Amino acid sequence: MKRDAFGDAVVNTIAQYAPNIKKLILHRQVLTPLDLEREFGLTEGNIFQGELSLEQLFFLRPVPGWARYRSPIRGLYMCGSATHPGGGIMGAPGRISALELLKDWKKGKVA
Amino acid sequence: MIIGGGHNGLVTAALLARGGLKPLVLERRDVLGGAAVTEEFHPGFKASTVAHVLGPLRASVVEDLDLKNRGLGFVEAEPRVFAPLPDGGGVALWGDAGKTAFELRKLSAPDADRYPEFHRSLSAIAAYLSRLLTLTPPDIDRPLKGPILPWLGLGMGFRGLGREDAQRLLRWGPMAVADFATEWFSTDVMRAIVCGRGIHGIFGGPWSAGTTANLLLQAASADGNGAGSTVQLVGGLGSLAGALTAAARQHGAEIRTSATVERITVKDGRVTGVVLAGGEEIAARAVVSGADPKRTFLDLLDPAVLDPDDVRRLRNYRQQGMASKVNLALDSLPPFRGEVAPDLLRGRIHIGPDVDDLERAFDDAKYGGISRKPYLEATIPTLWDSTLAPAGQHVMSVYVQFTPYVLREGSWEARRDEVGDAALRTLEAYAPGISRRVVARQVLTPLDLERTYGLTGGHPMHGEMALDQLFLARPLLGWGRYRGPLPGLYMCGAGTHPGGGVTGGPGANAAREILADLK
Numbered sequence: 001m002k003r004d005a006f007g008d009a010v011v012n013t014i015a016q017y018a019p020n021i022k023k024l025i026l027h028r029q030v031l032t033p034l035d036l037e038r039e040f041g042l043t044e045g046n047i048f049q050g051e052l053s054l055e056q057l058f059f060l061r062p063v064p065g066w067a068r069y070r071s072p073i074r075g076l077y078m079c080g081s082a083t084h085p086g087g088g089i090m091g092a093p094g095r096i097s098a099l100e101l102l103k104d105w106k107k108g109k110v111a
Numbered sequence: 112m113i114i115g116g117g118h119n120g121l122v123t124a125a126l127l128a129r130g131g132l133k134p135l136v137l138e139r140r141d142v143l144g145g146a147a148v149t150e151e152f153h154p155g156f157k158a159s160t161v162a163h164v165l166g167p168l169r170a171s172v173v174e175d176l177d178l179k180n181r182g183l184g185f186v187e188a189e190p191r192v193f194a195p196l197p198d199g200g201g202v203a204l205w206g207d208a209g210k211t212a213f214e215l216r217k218l219s220a221p222d223a224d225r226y227p228e229f230h231r232s233l234s235a236i237a238a239y240l241s242r243l244l245t246l247t248p249p250d251i252d253r254p255l256k257g258p259i260l261p262w263l264g265l266g267m268g269f270r271g272l273g274r275e276d277a278q279r280l281l282r283w284g285p286m287a288v289a290d291f292a293t294e295w296f297s298t299d300v301m302r303a304i305v306c307g308r309g310i311h312g313i314f315g316g317p318w319s320a321g322t323t324a325n326l327l328l329q330a331a332s333a334d335g336n337g338a339g340s341t342v343q344l345v346g347g348l349g350s351l352a353g354a355l356t357a358a359a360r361q362h363g364a365e366i367r368t369s370a371t372v373e374r375i376t377v378k379d380g381r382v383t384g385v386v387l388a389g390g391e392e393i394a395a396r397a398v399v400s401g402a403d404p405k406r407t408f409l410d411l412l413d414p415a416v417l418d419p420d421d422v423r424r425l426r427n428y429r430q431q432g433m434a435s436k437v438n439l440a441l442d443s444l445p446p447f448r449g450e451v452a453p454d455l456l457r458g459r460i461h462i463g464p465d466v467d468d469l470e471r472a473f474d475d476a477k478y479g480g481i482s483r484k485p486y487l488e489a490t491i492p493t494l495w496d497s498t499l500a501p502a503g504q505h506v507m508s509v510y511v512q513f514t515p516y517v518l519r520e521g522s523w524e525a526r527r528d529e530v531g532d533a534a535l536r537t538l539e540a541y542a543p544g545i546s547r548r549v550v551a552r553q554v555l556t557p558l559d560l561e562r563t564y565g566l567t568g569g570h571p572m573h574g575e576m577a578l579d580q581l582f583l584a585r586p587l588l589g590w591g592r593y594r595g596p597l598p599g600l601y602m603c604g605a606g607t608h609p610g611g612g613v614t615g616g617p618g619a620n621a622a623r624e625i626l627a628d629l630k
Contacts, residue, residue, distance in 0.1 A: 053285065053286075054284075054285030054320070055281075055284075055286045060281060064278035064282060065278065
């Protein structure tokens with residue numbers, strides 16, 4: 001219900017600037033935060049795996065003490081947007097995480 | 112020479128005189144104290160018209176100026192906070208955390224369980240931050256210049272906090288106080304009390320980033336108690352000006368009232384003195400401004416002597432007022448629902464039932480309107496000093512937030528009464544019939560705070576207490592060491608570190624720097 005209403009709101013907003021748009025729509029897909037959670041695995045639908053606010057950045061991402069891609073459990077690492085430097089399609093969290101994991105691997109600290 | 116006989120100006124004057132200088136204080140009004148004054152607003156009724164609770168005062172100021180022996184009577188009001196509930200009764204927070212937790216249990220077991228740790232952690236972090244308040248911020252261009260010892264001490268102190276509190280300190284500062292409050296407490300009223308402290312004096316709502324920093328700074332100025340601080344003065348806050356004036360004069364300072372500084376004079380890039388309204392010129396080795404940054408640099412100085420970049424930075428300094436005061440003369444105590452014992456009303460009375468209501472109050476102001484249901488902090492000083500009103504009658508001092516200085520519609524001259532009406536309408540929900548007990552009311556809008564009390568933009572703190580305007584960035588990056596951009600020009604008001612509140616902190620820090628330069 002709300003999903004469609006929201007789709008309408010988006011189309012109506014665009015139509016204020018491009019009045020022709022409604023006639024051009026062949027099909028529409030609406031993804032709400034709940035869909036982002038269910039289909040794409042983004043818990044609570046947050047597109048950055050957590051707010052990019054000062055208290056959740058850098059050495060505080062995702063939480064203080066877990067910011068070095070390692071979790072408190074040996075062998076469990078993090079490489080997603082919830083780690084520094086956060087969300088956006090840049091691959092940076094994945095790269096830094098891989099480097100950290102390799103460091104541990106070479107020292108025999110992973111398994 | 113010191114511009115402005117506000118409490119910080121008087122603290123600076125007294126400490127400079129004690130240090131051997133001969134300062135002259137010039138106050139525009141005929142009363143001293145600035146925003147810490149007690150005035151008769153209706154025949155027989157006296158209120159601390161603007162600020163109505165001490166910061167509290169920094170202990171070293173009280174001691175160095177021997178204020179306790181100059182007739183200052185401190186009242187540690189208990190409970191520190193009382194928050195009436197919409198359907199009667201209310202929640203009281205006491206200085207004793209154990210007592211608070213015990214009483215909270217009637218409301219919510221989880222909140223009662225969390226309170227002692229909230230109080231302990233906040234106290235520990237506040238004690239650490241309080242060491243920062245007494246320091247002169249580092250020089251942004253030469254951060255390693257000057258004594259390094261205090262900074263080493265701060266580093267050690269940070270480690271001394273322990274892992275959990277240290278991590279909390281780093282995390283809490285930038286947080287929205289609504290997130291902070293929600294992490295700790297589950298009831299609407301406890302969350303709202305915490306949020307009230309975060310937004311107090313801020314042009315922002317509980318969901319605005321950095322509002323937790325405001326709460327932490329207040330906690331650091333006081334004892335860090337989970338209930339906040341509610342220290343009052345016998346006779347009202349105006350007693351402070353009397354004691355400070357006595358201290359300053361005894362040490363050799365001269366204080367003139369009804370002396371309006373019109374202009375700070377500059378010759379060859381150096382400040383030389385001031386010109387008063389009426390034309391009198393007074394020369395001085397140094398001019399110390401207790402006025403807010405916008406007034407000092409954009410009004411009293413000729414902007415042509417400043418770097419245009421600095422003028423732009425000053426214009427961007429955020430100093431829009433958000434609060435008003437409504438002082439009520441009452442023929443009897445406000446009739447709070449549920450037969451609230453008068454003893455519970457001695458501290459701060461928090462009116463704001465939940466986070467959503469506080470945020471909506473800000474929403475109105477964000478779009479240039481007066482809050483329809485404002486956040487209120489009230490005190491009834493006649494409960495601990497009956498001389499402030501005729502026998503049996505009372506004064507209720509009500510701090511009202513939000514009322515933006517810049518209104519989108521109409522003018523403050525035309526809309527002043529709306530603030531009084533909104534405050535009373537909001538109070539009526541908790542104390543039905545209070546309006547009929549009002550003998551007289553005084554409403555001070557942001558425009559009145561500007562015109563009468565000299566607070567540019569009506570800002571009670573001389574500028575937003577936000578992370579970008581604190582510490583070495585207060586008032587501007589590079590001007591955080593009480594020295595202005597011209598030789599001979601100093602600042603000692605709430606627009607310098609550690610900012611607003613009746614603490615004397617900025618005045619004391621400034622005096623130390625000025626003495627170091629001039630002695």
